[in-house]
Amino acid sequence: MQFAFDPPPAPSVAIRGSDARFPVRRIFCVGRNYADHVREMGNDPKSEPPVFFTKPADAVVESGSAIPYATQTSNLHHEVELLFAIGKDGAEIAEATARDHVWGYAVGVDLTRRDLQAAAKQAGGPWDASKGFDNSAPIGPLTPASAIGHLSAGTIQLSVNGAIRQNANLSEMIWTVPEIVAALSRTWALKAGDLVFTGTPSGVGPLHRGDAVAAEIAGLSPLRFTIK
Numbered sequence: 001m002q003f004a005f006d007p008p009p010a011p012s013v014a015i016r017g018s019d020a021r022f023p024v025r026r027i028f029c030v031g032r033n034y035a036d037h038v039r040e041m042g043n044d045p046k047s048e049p050p051v052f053f054t055k056p057a058d059a060v061v062e063s064g065s066a067i068p069y070a071t072q073t074s075n076l077h078h079e080v081e082l083l084f085a086i087g088k089d090g091a092e093i094a095e096a097t098a099r100d101h102v103w104g105y106a107v108g109v110d111l112t113r114r115d116l117q118a119a120a121k122q123a124g125g126p127w128d129a130s131k132g133f134d135n136s137a138p139i140g141p142l143t144p145a146s147a148i149g150h151l152s153a154g155t156i157q158l159s160v161n162g163a164i165r166q167n168a169n170l171s172e173m174i175w176t177v178p179e180i181v182a183a184l185s186r187t188w189a190l191k192a193g194d195l196v197f198t199g200t201p202s203g204v205g206p207l208h209r210g211d212a213v214a215a216e217i218a219g220l221s222p223l224r225f226t227i228k
Contacts, residue, residue, distance in 0.1 A: 011057040013085070013106065013195070014141040016221050022085055022103070022142050025193030027055040028184055029081075029110060029131065033174050033199025050175050050183050053127050055110075055197075059137040063221070066228045067135045069209050073113035076207050076227070079200035080158035080166050080215045082151065083108035084177055085142055086196070091189040098178035099150050101190060107140040107215045107223040108197050109158070114206075139195070140215070140223030152176065154218030156201060160211050168201030170217070175199075 012021040031051035061067055070076050087103025110131070117130035151170055158166040175183070180198060184190060207213065207227050215223040 008058070011060045013060060013139050014062065015104075016141040016143045016147075023193050024057045024060055024195055025191055027057060027059065027137055027195045027197070028188070029053050029055060029197040030175065030180055030199045034168060034172050034201040035174060036168070036172070036202035050180065052184065052187070053131055055132045055137050059132065059135060061135050061138040061225065063138065063140045063223045063225065065138065066226045067111075067138065069207075069227055070111065070113055070133055070135070072129070072133075073115055075113070075115040077112045077114040077204050078158055078160070078165070078207055078213060078215075079110040079112055079204050080156060081108045081110055081197045081200050082156060082170055082173075082177075082217055083139060083195055083197050086181075086190050086194040087192050089189070089191050091185050093182055093185040093190070095178040095182045098181035099145070101181055102145055102150065102177065103192070104142040104144040104146075105148065105151050105217075105220055106142045107217045107220050108195075109138045109213065109215050109223060109225075110197050110200060111136040111138065111207075112204075137197075138213075138215075138223055138225050141221040143220050148219055150177065151217070151219065156217045158203070158213065158215045160205075160207065160213055162212075165205055166201055166203035168203075172201065173198060
């Protein structure tokens with residue numbers, strides 16, 4: 001096949017303990033998946049089914065990076081999240097077999113232009129500009145499920161300049177990983193290479209130039225980055 005110009009490199013994520021990398025096809029995100037964060041944002045935790053949105057695959061940023069402060073915002077927020085990677089294709093997947101499709105887990109941060117998100121909500125418009133911008137998906141190394149098992153509990157935490165801002169447990173998620181896989185796969189056919197952010201606990205807040213961010217989930221490789 002001949003292209004009009006050389007295609008850009010495929011986005012990918014590091015794999016813990018391996019020189020191989022996990023190729024990224026698409027990035028899905030779950031909104032409103034911790035009751036305390038749902039209340040923090042002024043909503044009722046049980047009033048609606050999962051809310052899904054997406055980020056472009058090339059929004060991925062490697063741990064250890066210095067990320068430019070996002071344009072078109074004065075209120076850039078951090079949202080620490082458990083991320084899982086799809087390793088087996090499937091559509092309309094049953095909850096009972098959903099874990100068979102999960103290749104591994106990582107720590108992710110959903111960077112958000114909060115002011116643009118608020119404006120989109122007020123206008124009833126899409127969230128693309130507030131969620132799917134350049135460098136909006138810092139992700140730590142993936143740990144294969146074959147090495148760690150499937151996560152349903154454990155500390156999830158984010159600190160900025162050494163001060164803890166978000167601190168919760170994965171067991172507090174409203175929608176579990178199997179429930180998320182089943183719900184997503186009813187709308188999209190999931191493919192190997194898809195990544196899924198699973199939502200954030202309370203404590204989201206602003207980032208500023210010069211901030212050092214450390215995000216951790218028990219049993220996974222940490223994610224660290226700075227804002228420049």
